[in-house]
Amino acid sequence: MKFFDANCCLGKLSVPLPKCLESTADLVLAMKKAGVEEALVYHSYSKEYHPAVGNQKLLEEITGLDSLYACWTLLPDQTAEMPKPEKILNDIAEKSIAAVRVFPKTQNWSISEWSAGHLLQELEEMAVPLLIDLEETGWDQLFSLCAKHPDLPVVLTRVPFRFSRHVYALLAETSNLYIETSFFQLHGGIEDICAKFGAGRLLFGTASPFFDPGPSVMAIKYAEISEEDRARIAGGNLHELIKTSIEKRSLRRRKGKDIL
Secondary structure: OOEEEEEEEEEEOOOOOOOOOHHOOOOHHHHHOOOOOEEEEHHHHHHHOHHHHHHHHHHHHHHHOOOOOEEEEOOOOOOOOOOHHHHHHHHHHHOOOOEEEEEOOOOOOOOHHHHHHHHHHHHHHOOOOOEEEEHHOHHHHHHHHHHHHOOOEEEEEEEOOOHHHHHHHHHHOOEEEEOOOOOOOOOHHHHHHHHOOOHHHOOOOOOOOOOOOHHHHHHHHHHOOOHHHHHHHHHHHHHHHHHHHHHHHHHHHHOOOOOO
């Protein structure tokens, strides 16, 4: 069983933390101490400064490190701060970006169809995993997003256990919503979700450096579930989502949909 962290931030923060992961060396060391072999990483500049700057910085810093997977941050293109969605998706395929993130509340835009529909449609076509923090959206918006884009894997991150009633209802009503586990420290919650919805709906994450990785690792290691389910949550599910997306990207290229 290998741990693949679905939720990790690299880079300097505007409000420094005691264990801020400013460099890849800091990150790799923290992963080793926590027993985490791989991580899906976004750059702090992507959220706190600008996605385009942070995305480029991320690639510069993690290139050559096979244990770190790039997670780009995206915006809709109406203000021309980023290229058209078709071009962005071509870049994602070309540069082997594993997944993407959005911060609509922090960066002042809407995840609704009238604002992000074109971008979401392109992401859905290539099944690129889309990560979004709970505080960046709302439950009704999440349901609408999942319902209107059923082939888009939506990973909800930083979900406190007190929202379990919302989580259970959304898992029951959707097939493409996944819960990242870092904040979901509900007693027996991992076991209950596995029993009710299957282990395939959970992705291990640490929310490093904002949250200590130890409890996240222990929650999976000591959950009363099968070893097969444990391995899926620890990293298998995220690997499978990325693999599916890569296969769809190859199909898109064969169909000649690249826009250069």
